[in-house]
Structures are given as C-alpha cells and as structure tokens.
Amino acid sequence: MDGFFKKVGDEIWFEEIDRDSLKISYKIKDIIYSKRSKFQDIYIVNSNDFGKMLVIDGVVQTTERDGFIYNEMISHVPLSMHENPKNVLIIGGGDLGAAFEATKYPVERIDVVEIDEDVVKASLEYLKEISKDLKDERVNFIFEDGAKFVREKKNEYDIIIVDSSDPIGPAEVLFSENFYRDVYNALKEDGIMACQSESPILYPDIFRATYKKLKNIFPIVKIFIATVPTYPGGFWSFTIGSKKYDKINKVNDIDTKYVTKEILESSFNIPKFVQNIIK
Secondary structure, three states: OOOOEEEEOOEEEEEEEEOOOEEEEEEEEEEEEEEEOOOOEEEEEEEOOOEEEEEEOOEEEEEOOOHHHHHHHHHHHHHHHOOOOOEEEEEEOOOOHHHHHHOOOOOOEEEEEOOOHHHHHHHHHHOHHHHOOOOOOOEEEEOOOHHHHHHOOOOOEEEEEEEOOOOOHHHHHHHOHHHHHHHHHHEEEEEEEEEEOOOOOOOHHHHHHHHHHHHOOOOEEEEEEEEOOOOOOOEEEEEEEEOOOOOOOOOOOOOOOOOOHHHHHOOOOOOHHHHHHOO
C-alpha cells in the first residue's frame, strides 16, 4: 500500500495532512492510477463520497463531485469581466477542468502550460469526468515550466488563469511577485489574470500576501470566494488582477453546474472578515 493510503481491515483510506495540524480522511474504493513522475507522485482514486479524485503528493487537487465549482469560478469570472477575450493562457490546470470551461467561450486560442505531462495524460485517460476527454482544436498543450514560459511573453494574452496547486514544490514560484509581474507583462493592455489564493481561514498569510503582491502590480485587484468541500476549510479564495475591467461585463448563456448570472454579478461581494484580512 502506498504511503498516502492505509489499509484498515478490508477498507482503504486516504489521509491528507494539512500543515501538520489537520488530517482529512477519505474512504477509497480503489486506486485507479498511480505514478511517480519526474516532479511528483500522481494518483487517481475512486472515493466513496467524492467519486474520482486527483491526488498529487498526498493532496487532493480536484474531484468528480465538487471540482466543477473551482473550475467554473476560476474561469468564468475573468472571462465574463473581459469584453472580448480571444487568447487565453492557463498555467497549471493539468486536470483540464479550467481549459474545458474556457472552451465554452468564443475564444480563438487556449494555451495550457503544465510542467508535468503525466498529469494531463492521466486526466485525459482516467479522469474524463473533469477533463471531458478534451479535444478542441483551440487548445494547445505546452509541457514546460509555466513561470519560464510566461516570462518570455509580452502583450499576448487577454486572460491568464493561474490554476496552481499549493505554494510548495513545483508550484511555489507561481506565488512570487516576480511571477505576477511577468504575468502582467504577458497580458494585453486590457488583460485580466485570475489565480487561486488559498483559504482565508486556514491560510490568511498566503491569501493576504497574494493580494498585496498583485496590488503592487495591477491597478485593479478583486477577490472572489467559493466553497469547495474537499479543499481544507472548504472556504476558498481567488484573486483577480486587471489592467482595465473592474466588474462583470457580460454573462454568456453557457452550460454550467455552479455558476449563474446572479453568482457572477455578485462575485466580488466578500465577507467582512475577508475584507479585514487584506486591509
């Protein structure tokens, strides 16, 4: 049995440890896929309560049952703010959930830059509930370091979505101020970036630091929130950095499971305690 999984009688349990102070356990039906890539340990498992789950280095990344909440919010909020997005860059997002949501818009190009090709391959083959077996001619897969990739781009993208894992290991650089400056430079003059910025409840320091770094760079910075049950604390934040737009401009008639017109239009209404963290 792999180190992240325990056999308890006839049962398999996966245990995620967060900050050495919180443990979250999931009963697992079976381990569908496992591989040690060049960068990390990748698992796709079938859980009792959340269906298929993508687990990387012992941390749940997305699930069949609630992954759509995260993917719809991180994608549809920035895409609905921009008046006419054409070129989209997704850094990370190897499960392809965000990329699939972006294909619902009349964009011309979606570049997915994922450092670990094995995550994409596994998601396409074993996690079709999230990846949707994505086959869209507008989607381009680029397997390299996202920070290096964006550093070499100037004035190219309308939307950049930073769909990163937690700020440890390969994803740590994706939370740095230098990286955010490179993202700013890669955006067109009315471009928008969106990133996940951790839990304001369990990771207030990371949440605050992300907001402050973006405030040093972008003229407009906005916070929005969603509840994603399998993320520690459940209460998750996203941060927008925008060069021009400060509100939702239009809501397209698209097929979603979580996002509605009302949710999008009220995206930037955040609780008082969250406002206080970033003061």
